[in-house]
Amino acid sequence: MLELSGRTHRDGDLAIEAVDLRRRFGDTLAADGISLKVPRGSVFGLLGPNGAGKTTTVRMLTTLLRPDSGTARVAGYDVVRDAVEVRRRIGLVGQYAAVDEVLSGFQNLFMIGRLYGMNGAQAKKRANELLERFDLLEPGKKSVKTYSGGMRRRLDLAASLVVSPPILFLDEPTTGLDPNGRAATWDIISTMTKGGTTVMLTTQYLEEADQFAEQIAVIDHGKVVAEGTPAQLKARLGKSTLVVHLHDGMTEAKAIAAVTPFAASPPAVRQNELVVQLRDLDQTAEIIAALARVGGNLDQIHIAKASMDDVFFELTGKNRAQEGVAA
């Protein structure tokens, strides 16, 4: 695992702290030792491809799933031993709308308010406030069955905010939304975070994590493969991508032999280029020297500035170079 952030946090500052969470489903290790630290009031992104273990992690942190081993504290409370205390302090927006499909929008919000211990009048008032805020006043009396995907999502979000929890979990909150719905959802979440709510969001969208999360953990196959700010991730991994142009004087075999000692992962060949992820940026000079010895020159070597895409594909083991050839 790449520990990119040098910051340490006092435990009291942490909204979420997970230590070595594991959970198995049959033969699959959905979470294989997940450890996370999320400072209070921050927006934390859990980035990973489908099936990486994001949802399993969120379900463990929100008390919906018991970890096989490992511990997690949310708002300072243990998710297994003090599950009820955790539930008082969290809101959850899942991948699908967690609302009653038969009831109306109003009835859904009213019900949640009552379940949080509000009396009828308080629950009614809060339900109407939220309907107005999420632009659902008009359809509020209709059954959720008649709602569009975007309306459902907004209602779902509203239902998570009935008591404005200090910690909000958003599991792929914009999956299945059109660009307008996505933008609207993000507007609402941005407003929330300004008020000091800690947000943990999972996403497959790189630009979403890049744009909104202050801190990102990239997870794959149930493990955290990298952690840091978006800038740190990009800087670290982006600058260290070396591309060598292959030609008669610089054959593939020669180039691979020269760069392999410095490579973080096996070099990949893309058309007439060799793409190498470097272990350490400081070794650039030595690599150039090594390449020069086998016949390369500086015109045919360049260091690429990568995007979040590169970071993601590099970390999750999907060889972008190979995909490029196939396409």
Place this chain on the structure above:
Amino acid sequence: MSSVSATSAEATFIPKRTSGLGKTFDEIRVFVWRNLSHIPRMPERLADVTVMPIMFVLLFGYVFGSAIAMPGQVVTAESASFYRSYLIGGIFVQSVVFMCITTAVGVVSDMKEGVIDRFRSLPISRVSVLAGRAIASLFEGGLGITVMALCGLIVGWGARNGFGNAVAGFALLAGIALAMICLGIYVGQLVKNPMTAQAIGFTAIFPLTFASNAFVPTDNMPTWLRAFAEWNPVSSMVQAVRYLFGNLPPIDPMAAGLIPDRVLPWPLQHPVLATVIWIVVLGTIGMTLAVRKYAQGKDR
């Protein structure tokens, strides 16, 4: 709690800690309200407990009644009229036993909906979701029994064993319904789609209700079937209900020497007690399994 309504969405709010029985009852009330609020938006859900039993009363009452007489009787207009009274007890029990299936189907659809995840992530008691569902189902069952009783009165049925026994009869039906609802809540959490729940329910419950004394007397059944039918809990339930409503055959065919003498199994000799035992046993099993399953959560 006034801070809740005054709070803007941006400020955070932790609901005050309330626990104990009062809070749980309040939660159950909300879940009963939730389930009953579904009815006006999906009235077809009530068809199972209203239209179906009426059809059974009319179809079985008049079709079978024209051909079925109690052992020792001959088929006459009088025997047909008696059969309809006799049948109602069977239909009462059949309809409350079927609540196992309707509840299971409802629970499967409910568990499929994401809203259950929301309930699980709320600071509420885990039993209140299930208790609310059970009580709402009981209301539906009560409505069904009322409709059937009215329909029965029209075709000549009546409670003829005194007011106290009639009340006890309805109470017994409520008990059976509750036990079956608890089993239904468990089954509904086991399976993944409503069709499966329905298929399992019908496969298990159809033979139970038909291989019993619910629709015809067991006396003339083949020996093996009769043994099954007479030990079948449905038979004790039906017998108990018929006894409490005073709908048993006017002449005991065995005492009158119309059929060979034999010893009835214990549950049919003490049908009310046997039914109470079945209610307690099935209800406890159903409730325990249902609550445990719900507490385990769904693993995906």
